[in-house]
Amino acid sequence: MKLFKRKNKDDLYLSDKQPLNFAGKINLSLIYIVLISWSIVIIWPLYQMVVSAFNGRQGQYLRLNDVFEFSLEHFHYLFSETLYLTWVKNTIIIAVTTAVLTLIIVSFTGYAYSRYRFKGRKASLMAIMLIQTIPSFAGITAYFTIHSIVSDLVPMFSRQMMLILIYTGGSIASNTFILKGYIDSISPELDDAAKIDGCSNLQIYRLIIMPIARPMLAIIALWSFIGPFMDYLLPRVLLTSPQSYTLAAGLFTLINDFRTINQPAFAAGGLLTAIPIVILFISLRKQLVSGLAQGSVKG
Amino acid sequence: MKYDEFLYDEIGNEYERKDLYLLQLAQLYAKLENTSNKSEIKAEIKKHKQSKDKHDYNLKLKAYKEEERDFYKKLRSEIKDFSNSLDKSISPKEKDLKKQLFKAEKKENFYIDYTDLTYDAEFEYKKSKLIVEQIPEIIEFIESGRSDLEKLKEDKKDIDENNENQIKAEIEKYKTEQKQILDNEISRIKEMRRNNRISKKAEKNEIGELKIKYKQALKLKSFDSKTRTNRENIKNKEYEIKTGLKQKIWVLKSDIADMKSKTPVETHQSVPLIGYLTFLLPGLGQIINKQNIKGLFFFILSLFIYMIAIPYGLGYGNYQGDGISGLITLAEGGMRLDKSLIFMIEGIIAMFLLILALLFIYISFKDVKKVEKNRIRGIRPNNWFETNKKIKDEGFPYMVSSPALFVIIFTVLVPITTTLLLSLTGMDPKHQSKFSWVGIDNYKLIALGKGLAGEVFWHIFLWTIIWTIVATSLAIVLGFFLALLVNNERIRGKTFFRSIFILPWAVPAFISIMFFSIMFSSTGALTEIIEFITGKAIEVKSNPTLTRVVLILLQGWLGSSYVFLLSTGVLQAIPEDLYEAADIDGATSWQRIRRITLPIVLFQTAPLLVGQYTFNFNNFSIIYLFNGGGPFNTSKYGNLAGSSDLLISYIYKLTMDNQYQAIGAAITAIISLGLMFFAFLGYRNSKAFKEERL
Numbered sequence: 007m008k009l010f011k012r013k014n015k016d017d018l019y020l021s022d023k024q025p026l027n028f029a030g031k032i033n034l035s036l037i038y039i040v041l042i043s044w045s046i047v048i049i050w051p052l053y054q055m056v057v058s059a060f061n062g063r064q065g066q067y068l069r070l071n072d073v074f075e076f077s078l079e080h081f082h083y084l085f086s087e088t089l090y091l092t093w094v095k096n097t098i099i100i101a102v103t104t105a106v107l108t109l110i111i112v113s114f115t116g117y118a119y120s121r122y123r124f125k126g127r128k129a130s131l132m133a134i135m136l137i138q139t140i141p142s143f144a145g146i147t148a149y150f151t152i153h154s155i156v157s158d159l160v161p162m163f164s165r166q167m168m169l170i171l172i173y174t175g176g177s178i179a180s181n182t183f184i185l186k187g188y189i190d191s192i193s194p195e196l197d198d199a200a201k202i203d204g205c206s207n208l209q210i211y212r213l214i215i216m217p218i219a220r221p222m223l224a225i226i227a228l229w230s231f232i233g234p235f236m237d238y239l240l241p242r243v244l245l246t247s248p249q250s251y252t253l254a255a256g257l258f259t260l261i262n263d264f265r266t267i268n269q270p271a272f273a274a275g276g277l278l279t280a281i282p283i284v285i286l287f288i289s290l291r292k293q294l295v296s297g298l299a300q301g302s303v304k305g
Numbered sequence: 306m307k308y309d310e311f312l313y314d315e316i317g318n319e320y321e322r323k324d325l326y327l328l329q330l331a332q333l334y335a336k337l338e339n340t341s342n343k344s345e346i347k348a349e350i351k352k353h354k355q356s357k358d359k360h361d362y363n364l365k366l367k368a369y370k371e372e373e374r375d376f377y378k379k380l381r382s383e384i385k386d387f388s389n390s391l392d393k394s395i396s397p398k399e400k401d402l403k404k405q406l407f408k409a410e411k412k413e414n415f416y417i418d419y420t421d422l423t424y425d426a427e428f429e430y431k432k433s434k435l436i437v438e439q440i441p442e443i444i445e446f447i448e449s450g451r452s453d454l455e456k457l458k459e460d461k462k463d464i465d466e467n468n469e470n471q472i473k474a475e476i477e478k479y480k481t482e483q484k485q486i487l488d489n490e491i492s493r494i495k496e497m498r499r500n501n502r503i504s505k506k507a508e509k510n511e512i513g514e515l516k517i518k519y520k521q522a523l524k525l526k527s528f529d530s531k532t533r534t535n536r537e538n539i540k541n542k543e544y545e546i547k548t549g550l551k552q553k554i555w556v557l558k559s560d561i562a563d564m565k566s567k568t569p570v571e572t573h574q575s576v577p578l579i580g581y582l583t584f585l586l587p588g589l590g591q592i593i594n595k596q597n598i599k600g601l602f603f604f605i606l607s608l609f610i611y612m613i614a615i616p617y618g619l620g621y622g623n624y625q626g627d628g629i630s631g632l633i634t635l636a637e638g639g640m641r642l643d644k645s646l647i648f649m650i651e652g653i654i655a656m657f658l659l660i661l662a663l664l665f666i667y668i669s670f671k672d673v674k675k676v677e678k679n680r681i682r683g684i685r686p687n688n689w690f691e692t693n694k695k696i697k698d699e700g701f702p703y704m705v706s707s708p709a710l711f712v713i714i715f716t717v718l719v720p721i722t723t724t725l726l727l728s729l730t731g732m733d734p735k736h737q738s739k740f741s742w743v744g745i746d747n748y749k750l751i752a753l754g755k756g757l758a759g760e761v762f763w764h765i766f767l768w769t770i771i772w773t774i775v776a777t778s779l780a781i782v783l784g785f786f787l788a789l790l791v792n793n794e795r796i797r798g799k800t801f802f803r804s805i806f807i808l809p810w811a812v813p814a815f816i817s818i819m820f821f822s823i824m825f826s827s828t829g830a831l832t833e834i835i836e837f838i839t840g841k842a843i844e845v846k847s848n849p850t851l852t853r854v855v856l857i858l859l860q861g862w863l864g865s866s867y868v869f870l871l872s873t874g875v876l877q878a879i880p881e882d883l884y885e886a887a888d889i890d891g892a893t894s895w896q897r898i899r900r901i902t903l904p905i906v907l908f909q910t911a912p913l914l915v916g917q918y919t920f921n922f923n924n925f926s927i928i929y930l931f932n933g934g935g936p937f938n939t940s941k942y943g944n945l946a947g948s949s950d951l952l953i954s955y956i957y958k959l960t961m962d963n964q965y966q967a968i969g970a971a972i973t974a975i976i977s978l979g980l981m982f983f984a985f986l987g988y989r990n991s992k993a994f995k996e997e998r999l
Contacts, residue, residue, distance in 0.1 A: 023794065037790050044787060045805045047862070052808060054830055055820050067828055115709045118702035127702075137717060139984040140977045141923045143953065145720020147727060147966050151650050152719065155624040175716030178709050207701045238815050238926050243961060254815045258930065261819055269823050276816035287811035288804060291870060 059274040067269055080274040088266070089248055090275055093256035097234055100166055100252060104173045105231040111178055112226060113219075116185030117211050121197065138179035142172060143239055150244070165244050172240060173233060181226050188222040189215060225293055228286075235283060253279055308334055312424075312569035312683025320683060323423055324571045325362035329353060369419055369426070376415050384408060398550070399447050402440055409436035428568045428685070432561055439557045446553060450546040457539050464531045472530045479526050487519045558690045565691075569683035577681065580674035587665055590673030594680075598689045603672075606665040614662035618655040626651030629659070635730070635741055644738045645730070653722050657714055721977075728971035734964045747971035758959060758968040761942050768853070769951045773922045776860035781914055783861050784868025785906065789898065792876045803873065810866035818930045821859055825931075847936045849948035856949060860927060864917065871913060875906045919980060928954045952976055 026034065058064055062077025084090045118124075119131065149168060157163040192215065200210050216223070234241075234252060241255040248256065257279070260272040287294065308331035312320040322328040330353055337346045357363060387407050391400055413433040419426035491512055498508040528534050583590035587607045591600030613622075620628035625647045627634065632652025636643040676686045687695070696704075731743040750759035791802045809817060824831040825845045836842050845851045879902065887897050907914075928934055934947035934954050942948060945963055946955050952972060959969035 026795075034793075034795055037793060037796065041787070041790055041796070041802055045802065048805055048808055051817070051820060051824065052812065054824065055816075067826075111709045111712065114705035118705050122702040124699070124702045136981050136984060137713070139919065139980045140717075140721060141953070141980075142717075143923075143925070143957070144724050144973050144977055145717070146724075146957070146973075147646070147960055147970065148650055148720035148723035151644075151646050151723075152715070155647065155651065155654075158624045171712060171716050175712045178713060179717075182709070207697060236813050236815065238930065239957070254813075257816070258819065261823060272819065272823070276813075276820060280812045280816050283813055284808065284811040288807065291807060291811075292874070 055273045055277060058270050059277045061270070064270040067267075080268075080270040081278075083268060084271045084274050084278075087268075088260065088271065088275075089251070089256060090278075092249060093251050093253045094279075096166065096250060097252040100170055100173070101231045101234040103170045104177075104234055105227045107170065107174045108177050108181060108230040109223060109227050111174065112181040112185055113216060113223060114211070115178065115182040116189055116219075117215055119182060119186045120189035121194070121215075134179045134182060138183070142176040143243075145172075146243055149240075153244070164250075165246070166250055169234075169240060169244050172244075173230070173237075177230050177233065181230070185219065185222055185226060188219055192218050221293065228290065228294065232283065232286075235279070308575060309682070310335060312571065314569055315566055315679075315684055318567075320424075320569045322571065323421065323427075324366075326357065326360045327571060327573065365422060369422055373415075376411075380408065380411055383411065396447075399444060402444050402447070405436060406440040406444070409433040409440070413437055424569055424571055428565065428570075431564050431568060435557065435560050435564060439553070439560070443550065443553045443557070446549060447546065450542065450549070454539065454542050454546070457535060457542060461532070461535050461539075464535065469530060469532060476526055476529065480523060483519055483522055487515055490515050562688065562691050565685050565688065568685060570680055570685045571683070572680050574677070574681060577674050577677035579677055580670050583673065584666060584670040587669030590669065591676075594673060594676045594686050596676070596686055596689070596692065599672075599692050603669050606669065610662040610665060614655075614658040618659050623651050623655075626655075628652065628655045632656070632726075636739060637741060639739075642738075645740045646727075646732070649726060649730075650719065650723055653719055653726070656722075657719060724970045724973050727967055728974045730967050732965075732967040732970075737964060740967070743967075747967050748975075750968070751971055751975070756968075757943065758945060758965050761946050761955075762972065764942065765946060765950055765952055765955050768949070769922065772853070772857065772951060773918055776857045776924075777864065777914075777918045777921045779857060779861040780864030781868050781917065783865035784870075785872045787865065788869045788872040788876055789902065792873065806869050807866050809863050810870060814863055815926055815930055817863060818859070818927050822931045825855065846932050849936055849938060852932055852936060852949050856927060856931060859931065860921065860924070863927070864921070868910075868914070868917070871910050872906050875909045876902065879905055919983075922951075922976075922980070923953045924951065925953045925957065929957065934958065 057074065059080055060076055060078070062075040062079055064080070119127065149172065153163070153165060153168045156168075196214050196218075197210050200214050205213065236254070237252075238254040238258065241252045242258075245251055245255060248259065251259075253275075257272055257275050259266050260268050260275065308327055310322065310328065310331045312322060314320070322331065330350070333346060333350050333353060337343060337350070340346055384404060384407065388400070388404055391403060395403075410433070412429055416426045416430035416433065420430050494503070494508055494511045494515075497503050498505065503511070528537070579590050579593050583593065587610070588600045588602075588604035591597075591603050594600075616622055618628045620626070620630065623631070625643060626636075627648060629652055631648035632655075634648070635645040636648040637645075639648075680686060728747055729742055729744060730740050731746070732740040750756040751762050752759075754760055754763050787806060790796070791799055791806070796802075821831075823829055826832065827844055827846075832842075832844065835845075843851070845855050883901050884897055887901060892900070928949055928951050932947070932949060934950035936949075937947045942950075945958055945965070950958070953976075956969045956972050959965040959972070
């Protein structure tokens with residue numbers, strides 16, 4: 007029994023890890039140094055952006071400035087002199103519509119591909135996989151003309167709607183794949199039980215599959231919502247007037263176009279745009295990543 | 306053999322033929338197969354066929370048909386009389402059922418004499434029998450339901466108002482009592498919580514339970530009121546009648562369908578001809594097959610084919626183009642305002658519409674032919690009840706995917722086809738509105754590195770490959786390394802580091818890139834810092850090598866975050882006992898990483914990492930937003946591209962800024978095919994695709 011007897015309170019080593027030797031301690035401090043310096047590498051540019059957005063002593067061009075004077079003038083400029091709010095509104099409209107459309111279409115195709123064995127299934131699945139590798143800019147030359155052809159038939163059809171359709175069409179393939187993988191993991195016995203109870207196909211979709219697949223649907227909706235915020239190329243090609251720009255295209259005019267250049271205002275706008283997205287990403291990072299991983303493992 | 310001696314149903318059961326004429330014919334054909342004296346039998350067959358109209362059986366059949374016609378004529382007027390004699394007050398549903406019953410009774414009586422003559426009569430007889438058996442029950446169900454309902458409504462009038470008020474007061478009293486009890490209980494539980502006897506969660510659950518109990522007690526009590534009970538009963542009864550009726554009719558219909566599949570059909574037809582004769586007009590064949598509702602739906606497809614697809618393909622209703630022929634002429638010799646590109650795209654749209662039209666024609670043709678073939682074998686065509694069920698079952702995946710198909714055709718397939726065709730034309734700054742086919746000239750220029758745009762292709766291609774490999778690998782190595790470090794069990798502040806390390810991923814990339822671009826400009830913060838450290842004014846953005854290095858580093862900064870996130874997730878999921886086992890076997894920490902961590906992480910994230918390579922291959926934003934593809938070196942890259950341009954930004958400049966659309970399209974086609982090829986290799990070998998479940 008002596009073996010287990012407490013000797014001295016200070017000698018008590020409570021961790022189940024081995025105590026560190028000298029080399030281990032050096033190793034550990036090296037790790038800390040690497041981690042902290044990388045944190046600085048990440049934080050510093052972002053910190054610069056925040057500071058310049060609030061620094062009243064910045065002119066049209068940003069420079070490294072020792073003098074800091076808190077001011078909201080760049081935000082004021084952003085709201086009064088530029089079309090920032092219009093861009094936000096445009097982006098949100100496009101993003102929401104894209105997310106809703108994608109969700110409706112993809113939830114059906116994902117369900118159909120997961121649960122039904124129909125003619126042409128394997129071939130079309132292969133086609134879907136190949137289509138999703140073609141970047142959406144491949145049709146760049148045609149988008150413009152297709153828009154003028156359709157808007158001749160339907161005058162309501164605006165360039166932004168064209169953009170929404172392109173985003174939706176581009177995301178159908180990969181999202182169908184991701185959702186199919188997820189629905190595959192839901193036991194088909196649930197469907198069978200529902201069928202025996204007299205559910206129609208549509209009822210199984212609505213009452214059984216969709217509620218269970220909700221986490222993945224949320225991720226798909228989120229990704230399709232964020233997509234238009236991130237994309238620069240297509241709005242740049244398709245949207246011609248600043249009134250119709252999305253955030254990415256609009257903010258770029260603040261650093262690129264010599265008529266409207268105002269770098270601190272860009273920093274302010276970038277900050278305002280980034281904050282909600284950063285909060286969204288950090289709070290949902292596990293779900294977002296698991297969604298991606300799911301799709302790929304099944305793919 | 307043209308006729309079989311027997312008839313078959315869907316599952317292959319044999320049935321005797323009732324048509325004696327056909328039976329004899331079939332027997333003759335059978336003899337023909339087995340005999341050496343063919344000519345004699347052939348003559349016999351010919352004779353048999355010639356005497357078709359005089360054959361005993363056919364004469365009987367003709368008489369039967371005439372009688373049937375008379376019967377129907379009579380039946381129609383009888384039904385009219387019957388429906389007039391019906392009570393006006395009953396519901397239309399019931400009236401309809403009664404009429405059906407009346408009709409079925411008459412039919413049963415008529416057809417019973419002919420069941421041995423032909424399967425059609427047998428079918429009608431059995432059908433009527435089923436109806437006669439089941440409809441009275443349905444009518445009774447409706448009537449009893451109605452009388453119950455009326456009784457309930459009658460009861461409503463008898464409810465004593467005073468009594469009701471009394472009960473209402475009673476309920477109110479009961480409610481306050483229960484409320485009192487509830488409040489007491491809740492305060493008791495809160496008291497328990499205050500004394501720390503139960504946990505917060507338990508408190509919440511208890512209170513929730515009590516509230517539910519309280520609500521249930523009130524609801525139960527409320528049924529003391531006769532008005533309330535009566536209202537509830539009426540609601541239930543109405544629902545019962547509605548669903549019960551639906552279900553009973555469904556049962557009747559499935560019984561009929563079941564019986565139908567066991568009753569064969571006989572026909573003189575021996576080759577499926579209708580399908581071939583009517584394939585041009587979907588819907589017609591179905592109607593000839595007596596599948597009227599199905600035919601109607603196919604007629605709608607016909608409308609699409611003849612009102613939309615074909616006129617559009619011929620050039621009617623086009624925006625400017627000329628349908629399919631516009632695809633060939635490309636507006637050559639057209640008016641001054643005619644644009645070749647529009648002609649081309651409308652031609653492609655017309656092509657897709659026509660493909661759809663052909664598909665519809667094919668489906669309809671197949672459908673008609675199948676029904677015919679089945680009928681020759683003896684299988685009765687499906688009625689609408691069965692077709693509808695089948696469409697809902699088997700057609701479901703097609704119906705729900707059709708919107709996706711529509712969107713993909715117009716936003717993906719048409720544009721991509723356009724690009725593909727455009728690469729075979731000579732669209733350049735001098736030929737913007739009118740251009741013509743030039744074959745594979747553009748591809749030749751690119752392959753040989755000639756011409757204005759082709760010269761720089763290989764330079765850019767090389768840089769794109771280097772960029773893709775180096776930038777992506779850097780990000781992957783960095784991200785994995787950092788994840789490994791943070792995951793060390795002795796490190797504190799994991800959440801802090803993890804939150805910081807995902808910032809580059811969370812901040813929209815275009816914002817970070819634009820801001821870095823500002824900081825690297827001639828007056829920017831980073832330029833000044835570099836100058837401060839090295840003592841020389843170095844302008845990154847005007848030095849090709851430096852720009853490239855900075856771009857790669859920047860992508861490392863941006864991309865490592867994502868890899869960090871992915872590998873952290875995988876690392877956390879690796880079971881601890883693997884490492885313990887390795888420790889016991891005496892593995893060093895490097896061996897643990899190499900043999901356990903690395904394989905697991907790589908295996909799980911491989912597809913996503915491959916995705917990172919393709920993403921960077923097409924990473925337009927970082928190149929375009931950082932330095933616009935520059936710095937520009939006209940002696941090496943000409944006027945069209947800068948030294949940091951990737952293929953994708955080069956394509957953008959060619960098509961958007963400089964209007965060399967054809968060359969741009971050719972490059973797009975090349976890289977798309979390349980990407981598709983690699984993706985195909987990857988997917989073909991992936992386990993998921995080989996598995997049956999896919």
